[in-house]
Amino acid sequence: MPEQIPPIVYKYLLSCLACLILFFAYTYRNYYYLIDTNNYFQDLYFEKLGTTKISGINNVDKRFTHPLRDYYILSSFNSCGGGLLTKDYVDTRPLINTISRGARLLDFEIFQKNNEAVVAAGLGRDESGQCNIKGTFNHLSLNEVLSTVREHAFSSTAPNPNDPLFLHFRFCTNKQLAYYQTGNLIKKYFADRLLNPKLSNNGQYWDDKNNLIRMKLLDFKGKVIIICSDDEQNYKKTELITYINLSNSIKEYDFTTNTDILTNNKESRSERVENNKKRFSLSIPDISNKITNGPHRTHRDRGINFACTYFAAGEDDDNLRETIKFFEKEGSAFVLKPPKQRFVEVKIKEPKRAPKALKMSKKKIDLPMYQGAI
Numbered sequence: 134m135p136e137q138i139p140p141i142v143y144k145y146l147l148s149c150l151a152c153l154i155l156f157f158a159y160t161y162r163n164y165y166y167l168i169d170t171n172n173y174f175q176d177l178y179f180e181k182l183g184t185t186k187i188s189g190i191n192n193v194d195k196r197f198t199h200p201l202r203d204y205y206i207l208s209s210f211n212s213c214g215g216g217l218l219t220k221d222y223v224d225t226r227p228l229i230n231t232i233s234r235g236a237r238l239l240d241f242e243i244f245q246k247n248n249e250a251v252v253a254a255g256l257g258r259d260e261s262g263q264c265n266i267k268g269t270f271n272h273l274s275l276n277e278v279l280s281t282v283r284e285h286a287f288s289s290t291a292p293n294p295n296d297p298l299f300l301h302f303r304f305c306t307n308k309q310l311a312y313y314q315t316g317n318l319i320k321k322y323f324a325d326r327l328l329n330p331k332l333s334n335n336g337q338y339w340d341d342k343n344n345l346i347r348m349k350l351l352d353f354k355g356k357v358i359i360i361c362s363d364d365e366q367n368y369k370k371t372e373l374i375t376y377i378n379l380s381n382s383i384k385e386y387d388f389t390t391n392t393d394i395l396t397n398n399k400e401s402r403s404e405r406v407e408n409n410k411k412r413f414s415l416s417i418p419d420i421s422n423k424i425t426n427g428p429h430r431t432h433r434d435r436g437i438n439f440a441c442t443y444f445a446a447g448e449d450d451d452n453l454r455e456t457i458k459f460f461e462k463e464g465s466a467f468v469l470k471p472p473k474q475r476f477v478e479v480k481i482k483e484p485k486r487a488p489k490a491l492k493m494s495k496k497k498i499d500l501p502m503y504q505g506a507i
Contacts (some may be wrong), residue, residue, distance in 0.1 A: 253268070
């Protein structure tokens with residue numbers, strides 16, 4: 134007769150099986166519960182705020198007749214994020230919520246996973262320029278994210294669907310495939326809304342007429358503007374560069390952080406205000422596991438166009454509340470900067486015509502000692 138298995142072995146096997154079941158149950162519950170919790174609290178907060186008071190720009194209101202560079206623009210940071218930057222999740226629900234509040238700059242951190250460009254969240258690059266690992270448990274395909282943007286940013290989901298839309302890409306990968314795929318997906322979803330080639334190609338072909346710095350806000354109604362912030366500049370080696378309108382490799386765009394603004398690092402307050410009159414500037418919150426928004430008022434005081442705000446920071450974040458209140462009070466995602474922060478081109482008047490007596494035409498000379506013309 135075969136020897137019977139001791140009862141203790143059965144108990145051990147049952148314990149192992151129970152542990153496995155609990156592990157998978159916990160993982161499953163944690164995954165869906167945390168995403169649902171993030172989305173629930175953001176939904177609840179936005180419901181408390183009520184319907185947004187933001188509406189679209191128009192051709193009648195004189196506030197919208199200035200150059201694009203002269204505006205503060207309601208901007209989102211990590212637009213698919215719903216919680217922390219590490220050990221948390223990204224989802225399309227926060228993206229849709231952000232669009233519904235009127236934000237017209239959407240920010241995405243791009244990674245490459247299994248030969249695919251994906252959107253996730255993390256701690257960015259370290260001081261040596263190396264990418265830190267992806268911080269969130271999951272990721273979203275860039276295809277799904279841009280499809281969601283296309284579906285909602287130009288529809289009734291947004292209170293301002295005809296306003297210009299800026300897409301800001303921060304790359305945390307050195308793999309070329311992610312750049313190629315990003316370019317292809319931009320073309321796939323926004324080909325009919327992209328700016329003309331003279332305004333693209335990373336500013337290479339700008340002239341007096343086709344120039345983002347000089348052109349009016351209303352010239353960009355319904356358009357998509359592509360911004361890329363990548364210290365490695367790997368986009369220059371791929372087709373993506375043909376779609377880029379602004380990047381941190383051109384002098385007309387400045388990419389900075391909350392700390393740089395608060396400490397006057399790199400530029401003093403007065404220098405930054407003066408420089409921002411003739412360029413576009415974008416700031417992001419300081420990168421840490423739990424994002425705390427910087428004071429939007431201080432960023433406005435420096436003339437920052439795109440002071441990116443993390444919309445998932447929650448109702449305890451005073452700076453998120455102040456940002457939303459500021460733009461809703463103005464009723465637009467595009468708020469004109471005060472005159473002291475705007476550059477005014479001084480055109481020299483055409484000189485008056487010289488009197489006939491001063492004309493340089495030849496004059497006849499008839500004197501006793503000389504006859505002729507000079």
